[in-house]
Amino acid sequence: MFKRKQIRFDFWDFVTLFSLVFFGMFLVLPVGKMILYAFQGKGVEGFTLANFIKFFSRRYYVSALTNSIKVVLSATFLIILFGVPLAYITTTYKIKWKKFIDVLIIISMLSPPFIGAYSWILMLGRNGTITVFFKNVLGISLPDIYGFRGILLVFILKLFPYIYMYTKGALKKVDASLGEAAESLGYHGIKKILTVDLKLITPTILAGATVVFLRAFSDYGTPRLIGEGYITLPVIIYQEWVSETGSNAYFASSVAMIMMTVAAVVFLIQQQISNKKNYTMSSLNPPQPKQLHGVKNFFAHFFVYFIVFLATLPQIYIIAISFRNNNGMMWTEGYGFGNYQAVFQKATNSILNTFKFGIIAIFIVIIFGTLFAYLTVRRKNIFSKILDVFVMFPYVIPGTIFGLILLMTYNSGPIILSGTAAIIIIAYVIRRMAYTVRSSSAILRQINPNIEEASISLGYSQLPTFFNVTMPAMIPGIISGAILSWITIINELSSTLMLYTSKTATMSVAIFQEINRGGYGTAAALSTILTFTMVVSLLLFFRFTKSEEIDL
Amino acid sequence: MAVSIHIKNVMKKYDDNVVIPNLSLDIAKGELFTLLGPSGCGKTTLLRMIAGFNTIEKGTIAFDEKIINDIPVHQRNFGMVFQSYAIFPNMTVYGNIEYGLKNKHLSKEEIKKRVFEIMDTVQITPYKDRYPDKLSGGQQQRVALARAIAVRPQVLLMDEPLSNLDAKLRLEMRNVIRDIQKRVGITTVYVTHDQEEALAISDRIAIMNNGEIYQVEVPEKIYLRPYNTFVANFIGHSHCFQATVTESGEMTAIKFETGLTVNLKNVKPLTVGQVVLVYVRPEEFVLCDESQGMPGIIKSRQFLGKFINYFVDFGTKNLTEVSVNTNSANSLFSPGEKIWMRVDTERVNLFAKDSETTLLEGVQSNV
Numbered sequence: 001m002f003k004r005k006q007i008r009f010d011f012w013d014f015v016t017l018f019s020l021v022f023f024g025m026f027l028v029l030p031v032g033k034m035i036l037y038a039f040q041g042k043g044v045e046g047f048t049l050a051n052f053i054k055f056f057s058r059r060y061y062v063s064a065l066t067n068s069i070k071v072v073l074s075a076t077f078l079i080i081l082f083g084v085p086l087a088y089i090t091t092t093y094k095i096k097w098k099k100f101i102d103v104l105i106i107i108s109m110l111s112p113p114f115i116g117a118y119s120w121i122l123m124l125g126r127n128g129t130i131t132v133f134f135k136n137v138l139g140i141s142l143p144d145i146y147g148f149r150g151i152l153l154v155f156i157l158k159l160f161p162y163i164y165m166y167t168k169g170a171l172k173k174v175d176a177s178l179g180e181a182a183e184s185l186g187y188h189g190i191k192k193i194l195t196v197d198l199k200l201i202t203p204t205i206l207a208g209a210t211v212v213f214l215r216a217f218s219d220y221g222t223p224r225l226i227g228e229g230y231i232t233l234p235v236i237i238y239q240e241w242v243s244e245t246g247s248n249a250y251f252a253s254s255v256a257m258i259m260m261t262v263a264a265v266v267f268l269i270q271q272q273i274s275n276k277k278n279y280t281m282s283s284l285n286p287p288q289p290k291q292l293h294g295v296k297n298f299f300a301h302f303f304v305y306f307i308v309f310l311a312t313l314p315q316i317y318i319i320a321i322s323f324r325n326n327n328g329m330m331w332t333e334g335y336g337f338g339n340y341q342a343v344f345q346k347a348t349n350s351i352l353n354t355f356k357f358g359i360i361a362i363f364i365v366i367i368f369g370t371l372f373a374y375l376t377v378r379r380k381n382i383f384s385k386i387l388d389v390f391v392m393f394p395y396v397i398p399g400t401i402f403g404l405i406l407l408m409t410y411n412s413g414p415i416i417l418s419g420t421a422a423i424i425i426i427a428y429v430i431r432r433m434a435y436t437v438r439s440s441s442a443i444l445r446q447i448n449p450n451i452e453e454a455s456i457s458l459g460y461s462q463l464p465t466f467f468n469v470t471m472p473a474m475i476p477g478i479i480s481g482a483i484l485s486w487i488t489i490i491n492e493l494s495s496t497l498m499l500y501t502s503k504t505a506t507m508s509v510a511i512f513q514e515i516n517r518g519g520y521g522t523a524a525a526l527s528t529i530l531t532f533t534m535v536v537s538l539l540l541f542f543r544f545t546k547s548e549e550i551d552l
Numbered sequence: 553m554a555v556s557i558h559i560k561n562v563m564k565k566y567d568d569n570v571v572i573p574n575l576s577l578d579i580a581k582g583e584l585f586t587l588l589g590p591s592g593c594g595k596t597t598l599l600r601m602i603a604g605f606n607t608i609e610k611g612t613i614a615f616d617e618k619i620i621n622d623i624p625v626h627q628r629n630f631g632m633v634f635q636s637y638a639i640f641p642n643m644t645v646y647g648n649i650e651y652g653l654k655n656k657h658l659s660k661e662e663i664k665k666r667v668f669e670i671m672d673t674v675q676i677t678p679y680k681d682r683y684p685d686k687l688s689g690g691q692q693q694r695v696a697l698a699r700a701i702a703v704r705p706q707v708l709l710m711d712e713p714l715s716n717l718d719a720k721l722r723l724e725m726r727n728v729i730r731d732i733q734k735r736v737g738i739t740t741v742y743v744t745h746d747q748e749e750a751l752a753i754s755d756r757i758a759i760m761n762n763g764e765i766y767q768v769e770v771p772e773k774i775y776l777r778p779y780n781t782f783v784a785n786f787i788g789h790s791h792c793f794q795a796t797v798t799e800s801g802e803m804t805a806i807k808f809e810t811g812l813t814v815n816l817k818n819v820k821p822l823t824v825g826q827v828v829l830v831y832v833r834p835e836e837f838v839l840c841d842e843s844q845g846m847p848g849i850i851k852s853r854q855f856l857g858k859f860i861n862y863f864v865d866f867g868t869k870n871l872t873e874v875s876v877n878t879n880s881a882n883s884l885f886s887p888g889e890k891i892w893m894r895v896d897t898e899r900v901n902l903f904a905k906d907s908e909t910t911l912l913e914g915v916q917s918n919v
Contacts, residue, residue: 450638453605454696456625457632458652458703465626468651472642 011463015371016383022368023390026426030405031397037253037408051254061236065258068232071148071223072216075155076209082156083163084205086307088193089300091171094289096301101308103538108311109161110484110534112491112508114221115527117154118515119314120145121226122321150226155219157311159212166208170201176287203274210270214263218398220494221512233259234400234494241404241498249408256401263396315531322528326521339525347526349503350510354530357421357506358490361428365485368429369436370471370478376437377444378452392438394431402431403498419501427495432488436481443477444470476545483541487534554582554739555615555706557602562611564597564763571597572763574611576919579741580756584733586742588750589760590786595743596711598760602741603709604628615706631700631738635712637692639684645671645695646680652703666702673732674698690721697729701736708733708740714749726753747787751775759783768918777901779917781829781908784901790831791872794905797826806830806902810866812846814897818913828911829903834861834875836896839882845892848872850885860884864891 039047055061090098108116123130124145134140143149174197182188182196220234227235233255240252292300322339325332343351372391375384394402406427411418417426451473455465471478493508500509507530514523541547557579564572572594579585587595600606602613604625612619620628631652640648649670653663671677674694684692693713700708713729714722730753733740744750750757751771758768759782767779778784781792799805804819806828822828839845848864851871860878862885863871874893876883885891902911909917 448634448636448638450634450636451640453603453625454632454634454638454699455640455651456605457603457628457630457709458699459626459629459655461624461626469640469642473640475642 012375012379016375016379016387019368019372019375019387019390020383023387023430026406026430027390027393030402030409033409034253034256034401034405037250038257039254041250042248051251052258054251055254055258060231061255064231064233064236067148067230068217068234068259069262071151071155071230071232072213075152075159075216076213078152078156079160079163079212080205080209082307083160083208084167084198086160086304087164087167087171088197089304090289091168091287092289093297093300094291095304101304103542104308104312105161105164106538107531107535108158108308108315109165110487110491110538111158111315111531112221112493113154113158113215113219114225114493114508114512114515115318115530116158116314117150117222117226118511118523118527119318120150120154122520123314123317124150146226146228147230151223151230151232154222154226155216157314158222159215160307160311162211162215163205163208166204166211167201170204171197172286174200174287176285179287203277206270206273210266213266214396217259217263217266218400218494220398220400220497225515234398237400237404238497252404253408256398256404259398259401260396263398267396318524318527319531322521322524324521324524331521339521342522343525343529346522347507347510347514350505350507350526351529353421353504354490354507354533357425357428357504358486361425361432361489362482362486364425364429365433365436365489366478366482369433369481369485370440370474372433372437373440373444373474374466374470377441378449391434395434397431399431399492399494400498402427403495406495407498418499419504421504424496424499424504424506427499428489428492431492431495432485435484435488436478439477439481439484440474441477443474447473479541479545480547483537487537490530490533554737556581557707557739557741558612558614559598559602560612560614562598562601562613563609564594564601564606565609570763572601575763575765576611577758577765577768579739582737582739583755584730584740584742584753586744586750586754586757587760588744588747588757588786591745593760594763595745595760597763599709599711599741599743602707603630603632629703629705630707630709631703631705633693633696633700633708633710633713635715637684637689637696637716639687639692639695639699641684644681644683645676645687648684648695649699649702652699656703670698670702673735674728689717690725693717693721693725694728697732701732701738706739708738710740710742712744713742714744715746722749729753751787759786761786765919766917769916773915776899777910777912777915778831779910779915781831781903784831784903788833789873790833790901791868791870793830793832793868795828795830797822797824797828800824808846809868810846812894814895814900816897816900816902819902820911820913822911827905829905829908830895831901831903832872832895833899834873835859836899837872837874837893838896839876839880840892840894842892845894847890847892848874850887850889850891852887853885864893866893 038051039049041048041050044050089095090101095101120128122128124142125131128145131142131145134142145153178196178200179192182192187195218234220238223230223232224235224238237252237255237259240248240255291297321331323335323337325334325336325338326342372387376388376391406423407418410416410423417423447470451469452465455469456462460468490506491508492506493512496506496509497512500506505513507526511523511526511530514520514526557577559575559577559579562572562575563570575594575598587598589595597606601608604620604623608621612621614620615628640651643651646667649667650663653666658666668677671680674697676691676694676698679687679691684695687695696713710729714725717725726749742750742753751774754771756768756770757774759766759774761782767774767783769777769779774783775787778787784790794809795806797804798807798813800819800822804816804822805813806816807813808830846866848866851863851865853863854861855878858878859875860883862874862876864874866872903909904911
């Protein structure tokens with residue numbers, strides 16, 4: 001019996017093997033190549049530390065590292081400061097139009113940060129609407145938006161929803177009787193919040209903060225647009241790779257390695273802390289929001305509405321301005337559909353590409369994400385554990401780096417993929433699979449394995465059982481992961497920017513190019529189309545699943 | 553249709569942890585056979601070995617003459633009812649029952665006929681279009697049962713099917729199961745840790761502990777004549793007295809540690825002076841007058857309706873539970889009162905002190 005089992009090579013073994021090969025080719029190999037390259041140089045034999053010495057001996061590079069860390073840490077800290085109270089208020093107290101607010105927060109979270117940066121430039125930049133208004137009408141010159149301040153502003157408003165969503169999720173699991181117990185023991189007000197609620201949700205806040213940190217740390221578009229002289233690491237990597245004086249893959253690799261090391265360290269520290277301080281909570285008695293009165297009620301609403309207003313403002317502004325007439329470079333008087341006509345003349349291809357690549361990628365993500373989830377939950381062995389690490393690993397690889405190393409690996413040698421749609425789709429699949437795998441495996445853990453056994457006992461072998469019984473039961477989890485995968489795929493900028501050619505440009509790339517080129521009108525129109533796609537996807541999701549929110 | 557099951561010297565281990573060392577068992581055609589034991593005794597493990605969800609490390613399991621060790625699970629032709637019911641959440645009641653039949657190369661009419669037939673049998677036809685989340689626990693249980701027997705399997709396996717139901721439904725459902733099993737005549741292996749359920753439902757019961765079977769018997773014999781002290785302790789409740797043999801031969805006389813001397817029949821040959829264990833159930837005590845019984849002091853009282861249970865100090869290490877029929881004359885005593893009791897010599901059980909197995913003639917373990 002035992003021997004037979006070893007020889008038997010079933011469907012799941014095949015999936016395991018296939019996925020190990022897939023991740024081996026498109027994750028392990030590129031990362032390996034990056035590490036090798038980091039210790040090599042042009043015309044240098046063998047291994048060398050020259051790249052790292054160069055990096056750490058020039059103020060330009062070192063300041064990019066410190067800039068990155070400074071702005072990202074400040075953003076993370078401020079986001080916790082705003083996001084946690086925001087989540088506390090909306091879960092503990094009754095806030096009017098809360099569902100609508102949650103949807104706005106989700107939308108502002110899922111739209112790409114660089115569009116936010118672009119919008120803030122249009123409002124508060126040198127010739128920004130608000131700046132000009134203040135200068136000409138009120139005679140006040142507003143402080144400069146560019147550099148550290150601008151990046152910080154965009155990061156805070158783009159990324160606070162992560163902390164908000166994580167914290168809200170955790171607060172909902174804190175049993176209301178815990179708070180009542182604390183009160184019966186004489187703790188109330190702030191003291192109760194600090195000793196009970198906050199303590200219990202700290203691991204979750206940390207997890208959210210890590211996501212914020214990694215997202216901000218790896219963002220290329222925002223510092224590139226609004227940073228001006230304030231250079232960060234992703235910008236350096238991109239510059240080194242596409243520099244006009246000849247690209248330096250070796251040096252770019254070593255900068256990438258430094259970035260990934262920082263990301264991995266942050267990630268590991270968070271994992272360590274979470275593992276130590278993980279409370280299992282099951283809320284039999286979920287907290288019920290209370291009605292506030294008078295001044296307190298006013299301030300609670302004001303705080304919530306103000307933050308949400310700021311977060312949505314860039315999006316609204318872009319939509320408004322996309323209808324403003326534009327002669328290519330300059331805004332002109334009046335409103336109309338001119339920008340959209342221009343978009344459909346110039347950039348139809350990029351819109352089509354976004355959908356084409358996105359649909360193919362999400363299809364692959366759903367199929368493999370579901371299968372991988374099954375492997376890691378139901379078929380625990382050394383290989384499925386390795387697979388789990390592979391799936392989650394892209395979390396700590398910034399998109400720019402992932403695009404770079406994928407390109408370095410497949411622009412020469414036996415398999416050449418550079419310039420193809422395939423390489424972009426592969427990048428999407430690997431970068432965005434984690435959402436689907438995670439929520440699929442979460443739901444699978446709640447599905448009793450007995451239903452699979454019941455199906456087998458009724459005469460169906462493993463594979464039909466999976467498709468007849470297991471997968472249908474997993475659908476809610478698959479969908480709620482896939483919606484995140486889908487939206488982040490259609491918004492993807494940083495790795496696409498590395499991998500696209502004129503034929504494979506996507507919407508986000510086209511927006512980015514237009515902004516750089518000064519085609520603000522078309523950029524706004526494209527951004528609006530992207531936002532519209534996203535909102536429609538979300539609405540379909542809410543409609544279809546009858547849920548009211550998204551689980552991160 | 554129905555088959556007999558033959559389990560021969562099977563062994564089960566997880567890594568190096570042997571759960572079932574060496575177990576043999578024969579289950580007759582068409583009987584409802586129960587594996588009963590405390591949690592962790594290996595009963596579910598054994599059931600899942602028959603199903604094929606657990607591997608068999610040594611030994612064989614056969615349906616009739618056919619060894620099934622190497623037959624893949626989905627070809628074994630058994631039905632299973634799970635503790636969690638395991639109703640497919642994505643299918644209606646009808647869909648759940650139809651599911652197994654769709655795999656059997658039957659005509660559409662035949663499938664439909666059989667589904668309706670079985671839905672009638674378990675009385676769930678009105679709910680046929682409902683999804684499981686709109687069914688009560690009892691209804692889900694009926695669907696699970698219907699789904700398992702719809703395919704007309706050779707064997708029906710039931711893993712604690714009633715333990716998720718409330719007390720009242722449990723009684724109702726065990727009658728349903730018993731009834732349907734007899735009507736369909738299918739060989740059934742039933743796992744439970746609930747002794748009352750096992751006694752009520754089974755044709756025969758195997759008492760398991762630590763991966764071993766201690767006794768296989770019909771319910772009444774399991775209760776009345778346990779083979780060893782484990783079975784006596786597990787089924788019902790007994791007080792254990794130490795006693796010394798004072799006379800052996802035609803009639804055996806033993807003297808309790810409390811001073812009571814009784815004569816017993818049907819006892820294996822013993823030596824005078826040998827120490828034995830006497831197991832007395834609460835209802836096997838009889839109130840009597842001073843001359844016949846042993847004295848005890850009432851310590852506390854529990855009124856249970858039909859019976860009154862007293863905790864009595866007979867001078868032994870632990871208090872003894874004594875059950876008195878509420879309707880019998882003179883049944884009410886207060887704590888502190890002194891009473892005299894003897895035991896029903898026809899019904900008490902006698903065990904050897906060393907091997908802890910029965911000393912009564914004719915009581916078999918059948919293992």
